[in-house]
Amino acid sequence: MKLQRKNRLRATALGALAVSSALVLTACGSDNNSGGSTGGSGEKTSAASNIKCDDAKGQLLASGSSAQKNAMDLWVKDYMAGCKGVEINYKSSSSGEGIIAFNQGTVGFAGSDSALKPEEVADSKKICKTGQGINLPMVGGPIAIGFHLEGVDSLTLDAPTLAKIFDGKIKKWNDPAIAKLNSGTKLPAKAIQAFHRSEDSGTTQNLGKYLAATAPNDWKYEPEKKWPAPGGQAASGSAGVAAQVKQVDGSIGYFELSYASSQSISTVDINTGGSAPVKASSENASKAIAAAKIKGTGKDLALDLDYTTKAEGAYPIVLVTYEVVCDTGNKAETLPTVKSFLNYTASDEGQKVLTDAGYAPIPTEINAKVRETIASLK
Secondary structure (H helix, E strand, C coil): CHHHHHHHHHHHHHHHHHHCHHHHHHHHHCCCHHHCEECCCCCEECCCCCCECCCCCEEEEEEECCCCHHHHHHHHHHHHHHCCCEEEEEEECCHHHHHHHHHCCCCCEEEECCCCCHHHHHHHHHHHCCCCEEEEEEEEEEEEEEEEECCECCCEEEHHHHHHHHCCCCCECCCHHHHHHCCCCCCCCCECEEEEECCCCHHHHHHHHHHHHHCCCCCCCCCCCCCCCCCCEEECHHHHHHHHHHHCCCEEEEEEHHHHHHHCCEECEEECCCCCCECCCHHHHHHHHCCCEECCCCCCCCEECCCCCCCCCCCCCEEEEEEEEECCCCCCCCHHHHHHHHHHHCCHHHHHHHHHCCCECCCHHHHHHHHHHHHHCC
16 A cells, blocks of 8 residues: 555656646755745745745635636646745636626636626726726637547537537437548437536636637527526536536536546547648647737737637637736735736746646737736736
């Protein structure tokens, strides 16, 4: 038993190293308070990862998007290893719940897979006082369509077929529309069990934007955070949907790629009309996100994504998770920690861990503007 435990611990450590060498290095030196250095300006940094802790202190509460949970877990561990005495507590719930918490003033920042709506910006002015809530794109990635179908390891679908499946119009796996896209694959006459999010979700909204843009004749719903279609089965959070797909034969659902990767869930290849179906991967999602344009004004950096792309190798079902903060009027007691932590997540080091975790880094030009905006927060 001791040997097995040692092997498990060693495997965990090696896995962490593969994701971010800085995480291991800072943890190894964390017991030595002299491991950090102080610059001429009195600015504390972590010697191993060069995280700038600045005047960060105490506890910072944040909540929202479950899409970025796995990225946030890595960031928090890395940051807390480098900045002693600081505690980042991110509650993974949903984009909708995160925005509510932010506009109630109970968190320093919120994670949301959809940019703030005009009415949410208006509400934020009550908390931000001298300013308003803005969107900082921090995490990109593919929304994987996960499936569990005994005897079938590879599956290709297109937007109209996906729309009909999630709308309950295609009910069995051997439906002619699915068979046409999967020539040579023996599909069972098994009932499809489609899972969706039970709570307001930016992931749901982004999937809806994709379906509405690419299959307007088959998906008649407005892209909203609340699941719009009748039927199907609901589960809480991306983790809940992934768990159901993992367990239930004949199931299909949607969640971030990191959930599929960590649980070895098969994912659908998307027929975009290009020369070949596109797999859900960080690299392929990056090709789609790279074409995004900033649509926000002032310091707001909300992005306009092209869900209809047919570019070779571009995976079209993508999302960008924003960290929502006040441009001015942030709470004085948490502002230094908010800026310090977000400076790390937007840094080259912070973005580098995303690919190995199943996410896609924010494009360089956009990320440069994110860093400028973080520095200007007041």
